[in-house]
Amino acid sequence: MDVELFPRERAEVAPGAVHVPHWLPAERQRALLAACRDWARPPAGLRTVHTPGGGTMTARQVCLGWHWGPVRRCPNCGRAVRDNPGCPGRHWYPYAYGRTVVDGDGAPVKPFPAWLGEMARAAVADALGPEAVPADPYDIALINFYDGDARMGMHRDADEKSDAPVVSLSLGDTCVFRFGNTETRKKPYTDVELRSGDLFVFGGPSRLAHHGVPRVHPGTGPPELGLAGRLNITLRVSGL
Ligand SMILES: O=C(O)CCC(=O)C(=O)O
Numbered sequence: 001m002d003v004e005l006f007p008r009e010r011a012e013v014a015p016g017a018v019h020v021p022h023w024l025p026a027e028r029q030r031a032l033l034a035a036c037r038d039w040a041r042p043p044a045g046l047r048t049v050h051t052p053g054g055g056t057m058t059a060r061q062v063c064l065g066w067h068w069g070p071v072r073r074c075p076n077c078g079r080a081v082r083d084n085p086g087c088p089g090r091h092w093y094p095y096a097y098g099r100t101v102v103d104g105d106g107a108p109v110k111p112f113p114a115w116l117g118e119m120a121r122a123a124v125a126d127a128l129g130p131e132a133v134p135a136d137p138y139d140i141a142l143i144n145f146y147d148g149d150a151r152m153g154m155h156r157d158a159d160e161k162s163d164a165p166v167v168s169l170s171l172g173d174t175c176v177f178r179f180g181n182t183e184t185r186k187k188p189y190t191d192v193e194l195r196s197g198d199l200f201v202f203g204g205p206s207r208l209a210h211h212g213v214p215r216v217h218p219g220t221g222p223p224e225l226g227l228a229g230r231l232n233i234t235l236r237v238s239g240l
Pocket residue numbers: 142144152157168177211212213232234
């Protein structure tokens with residue numbers, strides 16, 4: 001139960017970017033968490049991601065439908081991407097969607113369930129209106145798990161061919177979600193508090209806006225959910 005003095009209201013943070021507080025009721029949060037726990041198990045389970053720039057992501061990730069990872073071969077010189085830091089091709093197209101966990105156990109990516117696609121469509125309709133629901137099916141889920149000091153740097157979700165809105169659902173600990181602009185990683189941006197059950201949708205002119213998670217507040221999730229840390233599920237249309 002929310003016991004806030006001032007109930008949190010839905011807000012359009014930028015054109016096409018809408019925050020809907022407590023979109024998922026408690027029992028749907030529990031069901032989604034149970035599904036995430038299954039997806040996180042091997043094979044093709046939760047893994048540590050090495051970013052295109054050579055860093056290591058502190059949030060661990062599992063993908064459904066399509067796996068987001070390094071392309072196996074550099075399109076420029078044909079060598080394995082991580083073996084050729086000097087090759088300019090590395091900077092053109094280092095990461096892409098594929099069907100196997102090339103940077104993990106090599107297993108096929110887990111399927112994207114139809115019910116998750118239905119949830120994404122309902123989320124877009126609620127947040128942006130029925131006319132914003134894409135014709136193409138949602139077919140990618142990226143599930144990020146934040147524990148300890150995990151966070152996520154400012155980036156754009158730009159590896160999809162479709163411009164369908166991205167749907168983001170949060171479970172567990174509250175975080176600061178920074179939603180910026182399409183031009184730079186820097187200001188102007190708006191900091192939004194995402195709590196367990198919150199929905200955030202970004203499409204239209206905000207589809208390629210930079211965003212990130214500068215902070216997660218440990219121990220702030222609903223105790224009855226039974227999750228230490230934060231899970232974020234982003235649902236996307238690949239257009240592939
Ligand atoms: O954890 C979040 O709220 C954001 C995740 C994200 O931006 C991504 O997976 O691309």
